[in-house]
Amino acid sequence: MNAPPGTASPDPPRPVLSAALDGCAIVIAVDRRSLELAAALERHGAQVRHAPALTIIPHIDDESLIAATRALIARPPDVVVATTGVGFRGWMEAADEAGLLDALHAALSGAQIVARGPKARGAIQQAGLTADWVAESETSTELGEYLLAEGVAGRRVAVQHHGSGADGLDDLFERHGADVVSLTVYRWGPPPDAAAVSRSVVACAQGEVDAVLFTSAPGAAEWLAAAAREGVQDAVVDLAGRGRLLMAAVGPITAGPLRDVGIDPLVAERGRLGSLVRAVVTHFGGGHVASLPTVAGRLELRSSGIVLDGRHVPLSRTGTEIFAALFDAGGGVVSRQRLQSALPRSGENTHAVEMAVARLREALGVPDLIKTVVKRGYRLNVLDPAEASA
Incomplete structure (x- = not known):
C-alpha cells in the first residue's frame, strides 16, 4: 500500500540472515561506523546498545596538517608510513579540502609506502596508491623494525599518526638519521555520552550483556577505565573468564588493553568489521559458548x-x-x-x-x-x- 501524500515511505525491514544472536545483548564501544556494525549484528538477531568510549575528532582544518602536506609536496618523501585507515583517508580528505590532493598524490607516487595493517593498506589503495609492504602483526614495532632494516638514514619519512600518538616512530626514525615529517590527522576525544558508557560497564558486570565489541585500542582502554571508575572491572574480568561475557576485538592491537587486565578476547582474523561480525556470529551460533x-x-x-x-x-x-x-x-x-x-x-x-x-x-x-x-x-x-x- 502506498504511503499517504506528504509522508515518507517506511524503510523496508532488513533481511534476517540467521538467529545465531537471538537473545544476545551486545554493547558496541565504537564511534566510527557504529551504525553499520549494529545493523550487521541485528541481522543475526542481536539487541545492540551503543556506548562509544571515545570519539574521533578530525583535524581536517588543522593548519599544521596542511602546512606539513605542503612541505611534502615541495619536497616529496622517500617513505610514507600509514598507521591507520581512518587517518590516511582523513589526510587525503584534508588535502582535497585544501585543493592539494592532485599535488599530494603526485608527491607520494614515487615513495615507498608501508602500512601498519590491512585497514591502512585498504585506505592506501582507495587513494589510488599502492602499499609496498604491510605489517602482518599490525604493530608499529614490526613496522619500525622493517624500515630500520631497510635503512632510513638520510631519507625523508612521512609518518601519518593515529589518534593516540606516534607510538615512538618519530623518535625512532630520527635517531637513525631520517628526516621525519609528522602528520597527526585525528585525535581521540571524550565519549559522546559518558553516562551511556557507565551504564554499559555496570550492565556487563551484572550479567545483562552477552558481548562487548571494540575496534580501537584507545577505545578499549577507555571502556575498561570506565569499568574501573564504576568499581566493576573485576566483575567484568571474572565474567569474561567464565565465558559468560564475550569480549571481541577487531585486531591484535585493539585486543592489547583487554589482555593487559587478564581478559582473553576473541580477535577477528582479518582486522575488518565484517570479520569481527562473522567471528561473533560463529561464536554464539557455532557451538563455542559454554x-x-x-x-x-x-x-x-x-x-x-x-x-x-x-x-x-x-x-x-x-x-x-x-x-x-x-x-x-x-x-x-x-x-x-x-x-x-x-x-x-x-x-x-x-x-x-x-x-x-x-x-x-x-x-x-x-x-x-x-x-x-x-x-x-x-x-x-x-x-x-x-x-x-x-
Whole structure:
C-alpha cells in the first residue's frame, strides 16, 4: 500500500540472515561506523546498545596538517608510513579540502609506502596508491623494525599518526638519521555520552550483556577505565573468564588493553568489521559458548534467557538469574537459600523460590529440566558424559 501524500515511505525491514544472536545483548564501544556494525549484528538477531568510549575528532582544518602536506609536496618523501585507515583517508580528505590532493598524490607516487595493517593498506589503495609492504602483526614495532632494516638514514619519512600518538616512530626514525615529517590527522576525544558508557560497564558486570565489541585500542582502554571508575572491572574480568561475557576485538592491537587486565578476547582474523561480525556470529551460533547437555538438549545461557536445543527461550531477569545459578553448578544441587538471593524483595520466604521455579518450568514446557532435590534444593537435569555422547 502506498504511503499517504506528504509522508515518507517506511524503510523496508532488513533481511534476517540467521538467529545465531537471538537473545544476545551486545554493547558496541565504537564511534566510527557504529551504525553499520549494529545493523550487521541485528541481522543475526542481536539487541545492540551503543556506548562509544571515545570519539574521533578530525583535524581536517588543522593548519599544521596542511602546512606539513605542503612541505611534502615541495619536497616529496622517500617513505610514507600509514598507521591507520581512518587517518590516511582523513589526510587525503584534508588535502582535497585544501585543493592539494592532485599535488599530494603526485608527491607520494614515487615513495615507498608501508602500512601498519590491512585497514591502512585498504585506505592506501582507495587513494589510488599502492602499499609496498604491510605489517602482518599490525604493530608499529614490526613496522619500525622493517624500515630500520631497510635503512632510513638520510631519507625523508612521512609518518601519518593515529589518534593516540606516534607510538615512538618519530623518535625512532630520527635517531637513525631520517628526516621525519609528522602528520597527526585525528585525535581521540571524550565519549559522546559518558553516562551511556557507565551504564554499559555496570550492565556487563551484572550479567545483562552477552558481548562487548571494540575496534580501537584507545577505545578499549577507555571502556575498561570506565569499568574501573564504576568499581566493576573485576566483575567484568571474572565474567569474561567464565565465558559468560564475550569480549571481541577487531585486531591484535585493539585486543592489547583487554589482555593487559587478564581478559582473553576473541580477535577477528582479518582486522575488518565484517570479520569481527562473522567471528561473533560463529561464536554464539557455532557451538563455542559454554553449555551443558541436558535431558531437553544443549543448554546455553543468554543475558535475556536461555538457548535450549537451539531455541531461544526469553525469561524474566529473575528467571535468568535462577538459571545462571543452576547452570554454574553444572548439574550439582543449588540450595533454596542460594536461589533466594536471585529473587527481588523475597525476604526470608523460601516459598517464593518454589513459585519462581514453578513459573520457570511452565515457561519452558519441560518440567524435568529442573529437578527438585528433597530437603536440599534444585539442580539441572544434566546428562552424564556417556549419555551426552550417545
